[in-house]
Amino acid sequence: MSLLxxxxxxxxxxxxLLYGRGKAITGATNANPIVITSNSHGxxxxxxxxxxxxxxxxxxxxxxxxxxxxxxxxxxxxxAGNGAYTSGGSWSLSGVENGTLKLxxxxxxxxxxxTAGTYTEATFTGYVTKTLTGKYAAxxxxxxxxxxxxxxxxxxxxxxxxxxSSQTVTGYYVVGAxxxxxxWAENFASSKSLSNxxxxxxxxxxxxx
Amino acid sequence: MSEQTIEPVGDPDDADAAAGDVTxxxxxxxxxxxxxxxxVKFSFDPAALVGGHQxxxxxxxxxxxxxxxxxxxxxxxxxxxxxDGDGLDLRRLEGTQVLVAELDPAGLxxxxxxxxxADVPAARLATARPGWVPLP
Numbered sequence: 363m364s365l366l367x368x369x370x371x372x373x374x375x376x377x378x379l380l381y382g383r384g385k386a387i388t389g390a391t392n393a394n395p396i397v398i399t400s401n402s403h404g405x406x407x408x409x410x411x412x413x414x415x416x417x418x419x420x421x422x423x424x425x426x427x428x429x430x431x432x433x434x435x436x437x438x439x440x441x442a443g444n445g446a447y448t449s450g451g452s453w454s455l456s457g458v459e460n461g462t463l464k465l466x467x468x469x470x471x472x473x474x475x476x477t478a479g480t481y482t483e484a485t486f487t488g489y490v491t492k493t494l495t496g497k498y499a500a501x502x503x504x505x506x507x508x509x510x511x512x513x514x515x516x517x518x519x520x521x522x523x524x525x526x527s528s529q530t531v532t533g534y535y536v537v538g539a540x541x542x543x544x545x546w547a548e549n550f551a552s553s554k555s556l557s558n559x560x561x562x563x564x565x566x567x568x569x570x571x
Numbered sequence: 572m573s574e575q576t577i578e579p580v581g582d583p584d585d586a587d588a589a590a591g592d593v594t595x596x597x598x599x600x601x602x603x604x605x606x607x608x609x610x611v612k613f614s615f616d617p618a619a620l621v622g623g624h625q626x627x628x629x630x631x632x633x634x635x636x637x638x639x640x641x642x643x644x645x646x647x648x649x650x651x652x653x654x655d656g657d658g659l660d661l662r663r664l665e666g667t668q669v670l671v672a673e674l675d676p677a678g679l680x681x682x683x684x685x686x687x688x689a690d691v692p693a694a695r696l697a698t699a700r701p702g703w704v705p706l707p
Contacts, residue, residue, distance in 0.1 A: 468659075469659045469660050469662070469671075470654070470658055470659045470660055470695075471608075471633075471634040471636060471652040471654070471660055472608055472634070473608050473609070473610055473634045473691075473695065474606065474608040474609060474610070474703075475610065475691065475695060475696070475699040475700060475703045475705070476608075476695070476698065476699065476700075477698050477699065477700050479698040480695065480698040480699075534642065548641060548642060549636065549641070550641050550642070550643050550645060551641045551643070551645035551646060551647035552645060552647075554643065562643075563643070564642045564643060565642055565643075565644070566642055567642065569639065
């Protein structure tokens with residue numbers, strides 16, 4: 363399967379999903395500015411990060427610019443602590459959004475000129491959109507593997523629908539959950555006629571063409 | 572109508588005869604390899620692609636799909652999907668079955684990228700990305 367990425371470059375999208383996912387936080391000083399501990403974070407000065415789920419020093423849960431990076435620590439520029447760190451927390455690069463996966467019923471082959479408005483979304487009873495989490499957990503978008511000259515990363519969760527009405531689905535498309543921008547679309551090798559009681563299981567995979 | 576199936580339409584060998592119908596068809600750029608989702612055009616027997624959308628030079632227009640395993644685990648090979656005037660996959664009715672045309676790109680004469688927006692069906696351009704221009 364090759365995937366179509368009409369609105370962003372494949373490399374850019376992979377980079378966002380794979381390397382924008384961030385890492386766990388193990389410390390946040392109650393100081394001004396807050397110094398975050400995150401082993402081998404890989405950030406650079408001036409990166410923008412979104413910090414969440416830090417316990418105790420909750421002022422760290424914000425979006426801030428990174429400064430004074432060291433191997434395992436970085437400062438949240440301009441952010442002062444408001445308490446002692448207790449536990450938890452993670453960060454991700456700002457601008458990384460989740461994806462929303464939608465099934466399609468249109469009779470067309472995705473082309474690189476397309477937008478989300480090109481496609482017709484499924485409407486069968488029991489249909490819901492699915493969220494592809496782009497942030498933090500490595501299990502969501504594992505580091506790509508190379509097989510027979512192609513590089514791909516498979517989303518860690520199989521997506522399943524159980525329709526209670528009939529409809530033929532021809533593929534799916536993924537848009538940014540907040541931007542609405544089309545990320546990619548794919549046709550199934552052959553369309554699937556769904557009926558009440560069927561189960562459709564889908565595995566999303568990003569593959570470099 | 573029964574479940575849609577996909578079957579090849581026409582014989583790629585027919586394209587050899589049809590190629591003569593297109594005059595001065597420019598060759599594909601040197602080293603060109605179609606991208607997944609790329610608009611392409613090619614020569615083919617018109618009788619085998621009735622209703623197929625044609626570029627200004629008379630060649631048929633379609634979308635290239637790279638082969639592989641889809642999200643449902645189904646395998647398909649590299650293929651070109653010809654489109655109709657609305658930009659939909661070209662279909663034909665046989666009995667109660669709707670057949671969707673798909674062609675082996677290796678057998679297509681004069682296969683080359685669409686380089687003029689005007690060769691893309693207007694219905695697809697209506698929802699195209701603003702400023703999109705076809706690239707080789």
